[in-house]
Amino acid sequence: MNQTQIFKQIASFWNNDMPFNQLLGLQIKHFDTLQSEVRFLWQDKLIGNPIQKILHGGVTASVLDLAGGVVAAANIIDQLDDLSPENIQYNLRKLSTIDLRTDFLRPGKGQEFIATARIIRSGSKVAVARMELHNEQNDHIAFGTGTYMVG
């Protein structure tokens, strides 16, 4: 498998076998070493404010963390010579979020939400990504910065 195929397989695994991503309906649409896109649809169970009917802040943090995390994962894999499933799985165990800042810019209203991430620091040990959340009308709902352990 080449890198593109591996990334697709990982997206599929995280979309279908990661319980909390499934609970929220988060779908990784694309990721590589530079950027990613994760989408999800409005569901009433994601409401954090029953009066105003807006997303819970934790939903926003969850999707930003995932969007940045898959870019960090791509950077782990990009450093590997041996692309066997065993070696990939072994090295992905190193992936963890060190810290995450979420800036809530506008109320989380919409029918579909699109999170995008872009790498801003890529190293052998630590990667940093910045993320944005928009709705289907391109309202800029949130901004985030995530620091990830990658080695």
Place this chain on the structure above:
Amino acid sequence: MNQTQIFKQIASFWNNDMPFNQLLGLQIKHFDTLQSEVRFLWQDKLIGNPIQKILHGGVTASVLDLAGGVVAAANIIDQLDDLSPENIQYNLRKLSTIDLRTDFLRPGKGQEFIATARIIRSGSKVAVARMELHNEQNDHIAFGTGTYMVG
């Protein structure tokens, strides 16, 4: 109703009528103008890493945001002269998270998780709280800082 009764009523409302809190099983145990405690039990649907069986980072961010948010809510109410339900509800609409930093210190493993918040800045417009997440064995899993709009 006095302030303590009002706080209890709000905790009950947020525990029972806030869809995302219920989805995650978050239970506000106590809050006032200075501090709060929110608890939840391990559930497999909260897993963010199927291999290592640890909490999704978004679950951690969600509970820290809630723990800080209720302390911010208490500070809104503490500034009111008129404690009628209408006035409380009107003023609680001002509450929103401006930004949230989450530091992931240890893997999110455990049977029960306890989030605590403590106010560190209390103003008429903005409140800042710092939060901690521990498991039932008192392992320090995460640390957070939240800035909230309160006026």
Place this chain on the structure above:
Amino acid sequence: MNQTQIFKQIASFWNNDMPFNQLLGLQIKHFDTLQSEVRFLWQDKLIGNPIQKILHGGVTASVLDLAGGVVAAANIIDQLDDLSPENIQYNLRKLSTIDLRTDFLRPGKGQEFIATARIIRSGSKVAVARMELHNEQNDHIAFGTGTYMVG
């Protein structure tokens, strides 16, 4: 005076009468309600690491805070009807940094440094800006997010 003239006067005041900005040699080149640019030259006294000869992290935080702060100031002024010096000065007293996150991406090396800010949330009470620091060779040295009180 119109808004552009007022912004120039404020830049001049902050460049020439703000002791710490002068100590570091920070020069606001331009700012409006959407963005800003602040520059400074390398000086040995700004060294934070005598072996590697790189900027102290506090220098980076200082210039990012200033770059975001002037955009926040512009947003305060933009909300005023009365543009008399007294009213401007009175309202600028409300300006303060609530919190600032700085991400250090690359070593702070260079001859000249350029900080830019862009507003990402503009409200009557709170403004949020994101900032970048580059050197004269366009190396991306740091990234930042600042939350400011504006009302």
Place this chain on the structure above:
Amino acid sequence: MNQTQIFKQIASFWNNDMPFNQLLGLQIKHFDTLQSEVRFLWQDKLIGNPIQKILHGGVTASVLDLAGGVVAAANIIDQLDDLSPENIQYNLRKLSTIDLRTDFLRPGKGQEFIATARIIRSGSKVAVARMELHNEQNDHIAFGTGTYMVG
């Protein structure tokens, strides 16, 4: 030299040969693998707001970064078997701030300022510290969280 003597020597070097620390008058009073204390006196050149005569936010960020950084340095040294000056210097080169969040809680007024740091995550690659700034009257001026590369 034992560890305590090494820490004293590093404090002396950073106090006396780090240009930006000297410019601001930052004095490391004590540090070990768990905590640190850094002090500095008010000086007019540290003013960030000439009307209100308060510390520039960058001064606050600088001293918090230093307070956390020395605790991170202690954690680097604590992992070493070979405590020769060459090996210590070689390993301290790995020290860098990854990110720093500063929460400005009260105006930076006072005659003397005391920054303290406490480690909250200690690992072979990344350390996290949280910091506080008080003045001589024990007013809590700022709070911070810093993530450091240590390996």
